[in-house]
Amino acid sequence: MGGRILTVRDALSPLPIELGAEFVHGTPAELWSVIESARVPVMDVVGDNYFSDNGTLHKQKDRTAQFEKVYAVMREAPEQTFASFISNPRFDDETRQALTAYVEGVNAAAKEQISTSFVLETEANEIGRSYRLLRGYDGLIDFLWHGVDSRFAELRLNTEVRSVKWKPGHVEVSTSRGTFEGAQVVVTAPLGVLAADAIRVDPKPPALKLALEALEMGKAVRVVLRFRERFWEAEGRSDMSFLFSGDVVMPTWWTAYPARTPVITGWSAGPKTATLLGKTKAEVAQEAINALARVLGRSTSFLSERLEAVHYHDWQADLRSRGAYCFVKAGGIDVQRWFARPVDETLFFAGEATEWTGNAGTVHGAIASGVRVGRVLAGMER
Numbered sequence: 001m002g003g004r005i006l007t008v009r010d011a012l013s014p015l016p017i018e019l020g021a022e023f024v025h026g027t028p029a030e031l032w033s034v035i036e037s038a039r040v041p042v043m044d045v046v047g048d049n050y051f052s053d054n055g056t057l058h059k060q061k062d063r064t065a066q067f068e069k070v071y072a073v074m075r076e077a078p079e080q081t082f083a084s085f086i087s088n089p090r091f092d093d094e095t096r097q098a099l100t101a102y103v104e105g106v107n108a109a110a111k112e113q114i115s116t117s118f119v120l121e122t123e124a125n126e127i128g129r130s131y132r133l134l135r136g137y138d139g140l141i142d143f144l145w146h147g148v149d150s151r152f153a154e155l156r157l158n159t160e161v162r163s164v165k166w167k168p169g170h171v172e173v174s175t176s177r178g179t180f181e182g183a184q185v186v187v188t189a190p191l192g193v194l195a196a197d198a199i200r201v202d203p204k205p206p207a208l209k210l211a212l213e214a215l216e217m218g219k220a221v222r223v224v225l226r227f228r229e230r231f232w233e234a235e236g237r238s239d240m241s242f243l244f245s246g247d248v249v250m251p252t253w254w255t256a257y258p259a260r261t262p263v264i265t266g267w268s269a270g271p272k273t274a275t276l277l278g279k280t281k282a283e284v285a286q287e288a289i290n291a292l293a294r295v296l297g298r299s300t301s302f303l304s305e306r307l308e309a310v311h312y313h314d315w316q317a318d319l320r321s322r323g324a325y326c327f328v329k330a331g332g333i334d335v336q337r338w339f340a341r342p343v344d345e346t347l348f349f350a351g352e353a354t355e356w357t358g359n360a361g362t363v364h365g366a367i368a369s370g371v372r373v374g375r376v377l378a379g380m381e382r
Contacts, residue, residue, distance in 0.1 A: 052297075191326045251267075
């Protein structure tokens with residue numbers, strides 16, 4: 001259960017290791033109502049952000065005002081790819097490079113594909129602070145499931161769905177353990193699974209066809225390294241939260257600060273993943289160590305001697321995911337709204353890819369989509 005939430009326990013790590021969703025972005029009601037009901041302890045993501053210039057680290061300046069000036073221009077410009085927009089000569093090279101790295105890294109997207117309207121939509125949501133769940137994200141999934149009345153729901157694990165054959169008012173779902181029939185079906189499979197036709201929807205509704213053309217599953221690689229010591233805190237950097245760089249392989253790192261653990265997470269997304277995709281865990285780990293050595297100005301042998309554990313999950317190769325999370329390609333900003341609409345009151349799509357209010361790619365976006373479908377099925381909304 002949990003989709004792209006993947007929490008693992010490491011006996012020598014004081015906090016759970018998150019290999020999928022990790023952060024709670026802001027205070028969305030859909031997620032915080034669960035957090036508060038479950039009485040899950042949360043920790044603010046605080047600390048300073050640093051930037052590595054060829055191994056020399058300094059505190060990163062706040063770029064909010066700089067980026068907002070660009071967004072203001074973007075709001076007045078026609079819909080286009082971010083690459084086309086940011087190539088405008090009115091933007092200086094520093095702004096162009098910084099915002100491109102941010103957009104591609106956050107959205108797991110290539111600048112040549114991602115829609116400027118989608119960028120604006122995601123940035124329009126005021127996040128404020130972010131948080132971590134001290135007991136792990138999977139605790140929310142367990143809480144939600146244990147709150148379901150078993151008289152009205154049955155959970156079938158290890159049951160591979162192969163096809164959904166439907167007509168108005170009737171559905172047949174073919175699986176590895178038989179066929180299930182019903183009047184309606186909710187499909188929450190990730191966009192990557194639907195794009196690969198791993199679950200065949202017959203007939204394929206026009207909204208799904210449009211979604212597969214207009215939306216793209218982003219690529220991201222995350223690797224979590226546990227060391228014997230927190231050597232990244234050297235030279236007065238004990239408050240380091242995020243570490244950014246222009247590294248060609250893994251440009252973003254973050255610690256668990258304010259928790260002091262010898263664990264650091266590397267993040268590569270969008271085009272940066274090109275040299276990592278298809279590699280083994282050992283190969284990805286070595287690339288990550290090399291990248292961290294470059295951004296910290298240390299030798300790879302220094303890091304390797306102190307490395308104790310590597311945690312990694314290949315979401316691109318995961319047949320139940322086939323990617324990280326979705327983004328909208330230029331020209332397709334309205335498609336998510338169509339994708340989210342019921343088809344003949346029989347076929348319903350939910351999941352982060354259907355969340356069209358700027359919250360695609362988030363846990364609270366996925367939950368909100370489920371709430372939306374649930375309310376329609378219950379006759380509370382249309």
